Amino acid sequence: APAAPAAPAGSRRPRPRRSLLVRLRPVLVFGVALSGMFATGVRTYHAVPGEVLYPLKRVAESTVLVLAYDEKDRAEREMAAARLRAAETASLIGEAAPDRRRLIAQTLDDMETKTRAALTRVALRGHADGEARRFARQQRKVVEPLLPKLDGENRDKATQYLRYIDTFTASGR
Structure with missing residues (x-):
């Protein structure tokens, strides 16, 4: 059998050209992974109590609260969290989930906790600033229309919450 001709010294064999799909x-x-992460982030942001991604939303929220750089910033972030809880409560009202009452109760409790923490921080600074007053008015606009749609226990919680924010803004603390 004849021997294959030797390649001249210093020359390389031409590499076969890879297809466009292989090169891309x-x-x-990367694009699919990035799109998946973005979609998961958006879905997490809009998650409500009872959904699979909701605990991840709360962890992210807690992290943001921990990263507050001063008391005023922390109060503002807690007010934002309370606004989210009010919106989540409103969205849960229309749900037909079997544990809807429990989820609403937990969300109302979380809303009250965040509100008390935020308004206590404002009070420690010595006054109810415009942001806190705006916050209380916004919360009232969201929570008050929910009252007729809530069951007895949750209606009582929401009513107590409204009394608390009214007392805070009326006292001018």
């Missing part, structure tokens, strides 16, 4: 595969994989 890393970019496509």
Whole structure:
């Protein structure tokens, strides 16, 4: 059998050209992964109590609270969390979940806890600033219309919450 001709010294064999799909595969994989992470983040942000991603939303929220750089910033972040709880309560009212009452009760409790923490921080600074008053008005606009739609125990919680924010803003603390 004749021997294959030896390649001249210093020359390389031409590499076969890879297909476009093979060359773009890393970019496509990265794009799909990035899109998946973005979609999960958006879904987590809009999660409500009882959904699978809701605990992740609360962990992220807790992290944001811990990262507050001063008392005023912490109060503002707690007010934002309380606003979210009010919106979540409103969205739970229309749900047909079997544990809806329990989820609403937990959400109302969390809303009250965040509100008390935020308004206590404002009071420690010596006054109810405009942001706290706006917050109380916004919360009233969201929570008050929910009262007729809530069961007895949750209606009582929401009513007590409204009394608390009214007392705070009326006292001018």
